Amino acid sequence: MLSVVPRPVVVRAPSKVNLHLAVGDLRDDGYHELKTVFQALSLGDTVSVVPAETLSVKVRGEDARVVPTDSGNLVWQAAEMLAAEAGRRPDVEIAIDKGIPVAGGMAGGSADAAATLVGLNALWQLDLSREELDGFAAKLGSDVPFSLHGGTAVGTGRGERLLPVLSRSTFHWVLALAKGGLSTPTVFRELDRLRADGNPPRLGGPEDLMHALTTGDAATLAPLLGNDLQSAALSLNPGLRRTLRAGVAAGALAGIVSGSGPTCAFLCAEADAAVRVSAELAGAGVCRTVRVASGPVPGARIINDAAEGSH
Numbered sequence: 001m002l003s004v005v006p007r008p009v010v011v012r013a014p015s016k017v018n019l020h021l022a023v024g025d026l027r028d029d030g031y032h033e034l035k036t037v038f039q040a041l042s043l044g045d046t047v048s049v050v051p052a053e054t055l056s057v058k059v060r061g062e063d064a065r066v067v068p069t070d071s072g073n074l075v076w077q078a079a080e081m082l083a084a085e086a087g088r089r090p091d092v093e094i095a096i097d098k099g100i101p102v103a104g105g106m107a108g109g110s111a112d113a114a115a116t117l118v119g120l121n122a123l124w125q126l127d128l129s130r131e132e133l134d135g136f137a138a139k140l141g142s143d144v145p146f147s148l149h150g151g152t153a154v155g156t157g158r159g160e161r162l163l164p165v166l167s168r169s170t171f172h173w174v175l176a177l178a179k180g181g182l183s184t185p186t187v188f189r190e191l192d193r194l195r196a197d198g199n200p201p202r203l204g205g206p207e208d209l210m211h212a213l214t215t216g217d218a219a220t221l222a223p224l225l226g227n228d229l230q231s232a233a234l235s236l237n238p239g240l241r242r243t244l245r246a247g248v249a250a251g252a253l254a255g256i257v258s259g260s261g262p263t264c265a266f267l268c269a270e271a272d273a274a275v276r277v278s279a280e281l282a283g284a285g286v287c288r289t290v291r292v293a294s295g296p297v298p299g300a301r302i303i304n305d306a307a308e309g310s311h
């Protein structure tokens with residue numbers, strides 16, 4: 001007799017780099033007002049969801065052992081949220097294949113949460129609209145809406161309100177992954193402390209950077225990259241200064257801390273240059289490992305069909 005084995009829905013979700021991250025003051029709700037330009041990168045995670053008796057999370061990949069597999073994982077929270085909406089049990093097994101560094105300032109948990117929303121919307125045939133998914137995404141975390149959208153976008157509010165940005169051509173990046181991670185709230189707190197003690201420079205508006213994106217010219221874009229959280233990340237992890245210097249010495253057009261760090265992202269003139277820079281950085285002993293990536297790429301999207309298969 002043929003048994004019907006449910007096939008998983010498999011979703012690919014991108015990492016991100018903040019090309020511009022201007023941090024405003026601390027709000028009463030504990031978040032900072034942001035103006036940021038996100039770009040989704042080809043380094044990503046793959047998440048698959050398949051019907052099961054109970055909710056469970058499995059994680060594979062280099063950083064797997066530091067990722068929670070219980071309700072501390074954003075994918076767990078995403079599944080419970082959608083199950084409550086659908087009035088059903090979250091009876092699903094979620095498997096995460098991690099390519100994105102954990103606590104690396106590249107929105108890895110957000111990518112997985114966005115992938116889970118997309119995957120379960122298909123698996124459970126919920127037919128939720130883009131706007132409804134956005135609402136769930138924003139509840140899960142400030143970066144989750146961007147992980148759904150991908151591409152290049154301006155984020156305001158706490159980063160969850162998005163407007164797409166016109167970006168011509170593909171940009172080539174080298175990512176220097178650090179040994180440990182940095183906690184996002186700790187980095188925001190460190191920036192508040194630095195600001196209370198002195199007056200670290202604040203980024204202006206992203207208008208010139210957005211214009212550079214429309215030209216598609218990496219050399220024009222490079223000097224306009226900026227991140228207000230960089231001084232805080234460097235204060236918590238001073239070794240990152242060496243990493244940033246080494247990437248530029250290796251031939252990158254510019255280097256920046258990605259979001260709250262500690263990953264450093266280096267913009268390169270073209271794909272070949274990125275491969276050369278990555279090889280030199282890997283040999284310089286200034287980071288755990290290097291990755292080459294390009295952007296912009298799409299947000300969380302299904303890479304197979306939610307069909308049932310007979311085995």
Ligand SMILES: C[C@@](CO)(OP(=O)(O)O)[C@H](O)COP(=O)(O)OP(=O)(O)OC[C@H]1O[C@@H](n2ccc(N)nc2=O)[C@H](O)[C@@H]1O
Nearest residue numbers: 030031032105106107141142143158159184185188259260
């Ligand atoms: C800094 C950024 C830049 O894109 O990314 P990462 O570097 O973490 O990837 C984001 O703002 C992170 O977004 P995300 O990681 O989703 O943060 P959330 O879960 O919403 O918030 C975690 C904590 O970070 C701080 N936080 C976050 C967003 C914001 N606009 N202001 C904040 O002060 C708060 O302390 C909050 O409790």
Ligand SMILES: Nc1ncnc2c1ncn2[C@@H]1O[C@H](COP(=O)(O)OP(=O)(O)O)[C@@H](O)[C@H]1O
Nearest residue numbers: 072073074102103104105106107108109110112
């Ligand atoms: N699916 C997930 N992948 C990675 N980390 C997760 C996930 N769900 C929850 N976390 C928790 O979120 C923290 C921040 O991880 P991550 O999203 O990778 O970094 P960042 O906020 O710097 O972009 C981790 O230290 C981990 O405890």
